[in-house]
Amino acid sequence: MIHLYAIAGDSLPRRDGLAGIDGAAVEISSVDDLRVVFSRHERGLHVDENGVVEHARVIDDLTSAGATVLPARLQSDYADEGALATAVRERALSLRNALQRVAGRVELGVRAAERTTSERAAGADDPAAYMRARLADAQRLDQVVAAIHEPLAALSDDSVRHVVTIGGFKMSSAYLVKKETLDDFRSVFDTIVSEHPDLALVCTGPWPPYSFVAARGRE
Amino acid sequence: MTDDAQRSPLQQQITLLELVDRVLNKGVSLTGDITLSVADVDLVYVGLRVLLASVGTLEELEQQDRPRLEAGR
Numbered sequence: 001m002i003h004l005y006a007i008a009g010d011s012l013p014r015r016d017g018l019a020g021i022d023g024a025a026v027e028i029s030s031v032d033d034l035r036v037v038f039s040r041h042e043r044g045l046h047v048d049e050n051g052v053v054e055h056a057r058v059i060d061d062l063t064s065a066g067a068t069v070l071p072a073r074l075q076s077d078y079a080d081e082g083a084l085a086t087a088v089r090e091r092a093l094s095l096r097n098a099l100q101r102v103a104g105r106v107e108l109g110v111r112a113a114e115r116t117t118s119e120r121a122a123g124a125d126d127p128a129a130y131m132r133a134r135l136a137d138a139q140r141l142d143q144v145v146a147a148i149h150e151p152l153a154a155l156s157d158d159s160v161r162h163v164v165t166i167g168g169f170k171m172s173s174a175y176l177v178k179k180e181t182l183d184d185f186r187s188v189f190d191t192i193v194s195e196h197p198d199l200a201l202v203c204t205g206p207w208p209p210y211s212f213v214a215a216r217g218r219e
Numbered sequence: 220m221t222d223d224a225q226r227s228p229l230q231q232q233i234t235l236l237e238l239v240d241r242v243l244n245k246g247v248s249l250t251g252d253i254t255l256s257v258a259d260v261d262l263v264y265v266g267l268r269v270l271l272a273s274v275g276t277l278e279e280l281e282q283q284d285r286p287r288l289e290a291g292r
Binding site: 056071073074088207211 | 234237238239240241242243245247249
């Protein structure tokens, strides 16, 4: 069984002695002009929290050495090297494009949540008033999302976001940022935090570009 | 990722949630030929999601960690 950690271009440096899930040796092999980073296992992996961390650690090790990689999703296991090579060749063009897109960039994550739920009691007995209150609330939340997301998206080359408003406002977003823009991004994030005392806001990263491995238009 | 020792418990837990979210749901998936049992993965993910999905939990954790968070900025 082959467990895939990442796909990289042909400039990926050798990494000797790197251990992956369950301590298995991490290997790098070529599939045409691409490189695959994997480990071999006798049977299907039993994945727990440690496995998640070990998978991520291999990818972190590659990126902290300066390599541009496409991180693989954890459930990326193949019967043998041939099956992996076939899967890579089938998507070689989009993989090359994705590698170009994320080169020199990292991902930053932002989570936001409202400290109090936005449900309004007003108009509970009057359906029309209730609907107006809900509409006003939806418009207000749109403005909140824009106030957080737009300044950060303006500093990034790509972004994704997921907003939930049922049972209170929550937002999870990710930004693909040039390494030299990291300080500016964090500075703008700190400003957003200071401007929104009503929100719990957390920025995480820099991450390998997990959220930007597929072709996608800018949101 | 930066050194965990520099992070507050809130930051560490949210970072872990973000890590699990990325490793399980994002990243390249080349094929539908998935041989891994996803039951274990789901349990890891659901457990963390329950921990941090609620605004109340987030607030509670942040209140505990506020002095350190502010000091860390």
